[in-house]
Amino acid sequence: MLYYSTAGKDKMDFKLPIREHTHVVVIHGANASPKSFNYILENTNLTNVTKVRYFSSDGFYNNLEKIKIQLQDLDPCFIIAHSLGGIYALHLLQFLKIVGVVSIATPFGGSMTADWVKYLIPKRLYSEIGVASTPITNGHKIPITMPWTQIVTTEGAIPVHFSKNDGVVTYKSMTHRDDMQFKEIAYNHYEVMNAPEVVHTINRKLKSNFIYFGGK
Numbered sequence: 001m002l003y004y005s006t007a008g009k010d011k012m013d014f015k016l017p018i019r020e021h022t023h024v025v026v027i028h029g030a031n032a033s034p035k036s037f038n039y040i041l042e043n044t045n046l047t048n049v050t051k052v053r054y055f056s057s058d059g060f061y062n063n064l065e066k067i068k069i070q071l072q073d074l075d076p077c078f079i080i081a082h083s084l085g086g087i088y089a090l091h092l093l094q095f096l097k098i099v100g101v102v103s104i105a106t107p108f109g110g111s112m113t114a115d116w117v118k119y120l121i122p123k124r125l126y127s128e129i130g131v132a133s134t135p136i137t138n139g140h141k142i143p144i145t146m147p148w149t150q151i152v153t154t155e156g157a158i159p160v161h162f163s164k165n166d167g168v169v170t171y172k173s174m175t176h177r178d179d180m181q182f183k184e185i186a187y188n189h190y191e192v193m194n195a196p197e198v199v200h201t202i203n204r205k206l207k208s209n210f211i212y213f214g215g216k
Helices: 034-042 060-071 084-092 112-120 124-128 134-140 196-208
Strands: 003-008 011-015 019-021 023-027 049-052 077-082 098-104 148-153 181-185 212-215
Touching: 023 034, 023 084, 034 049, 034 077, 034 196, 049 060, 060 084, 060 134, 077 084, 084 098, 084 134, 098 196, 148 196, 181 196
Parallel strands: 023 049, 023 077, 077 098, 098 148, 148 181
Antiparallel strands: 003 011, 019 212
């Protein structure tokens, strides 16, 4: 429904209604920032949003603790997460009331490439996203019991992964779990954050799960 006001005798100004919705939390990927969600937030009618910021060099569990504290008074909430942000969202299921998640190109199965790259480039991030890393293996034990959609990116392959990938994460890792819905779209790992299909998916999930409470 459109709302309007009469600004003059022959002129009416139209505007979208303000939407009341469950609190939305956005969690960016490794070595990124909340700015990666600019397009998505500018093209969704969301007004109640918290942008999480973390630094991968601080370590996964240190960051998780900080994020828990930041969000502890915001539940129930709906999470939109990109890449590693989806692993944080998965672990947050243990501590917050989360009513739905849309993750984007999240490596739920970990990265086999990171398992050997960590010996060449000793960054903390690579040791925490490998197939056998603690954040990944502990994540396998966390059940998903609410609506969760994983957007799977299918373009941008690089040969270093030795299997189908989006330029950063393998298809196998993105589709590792069997307790979520998958939606494949033809973008690479970074292009996807400016994809209209992602905006459409988020809006549809919010509405279909009754997370929008209407306008006023």
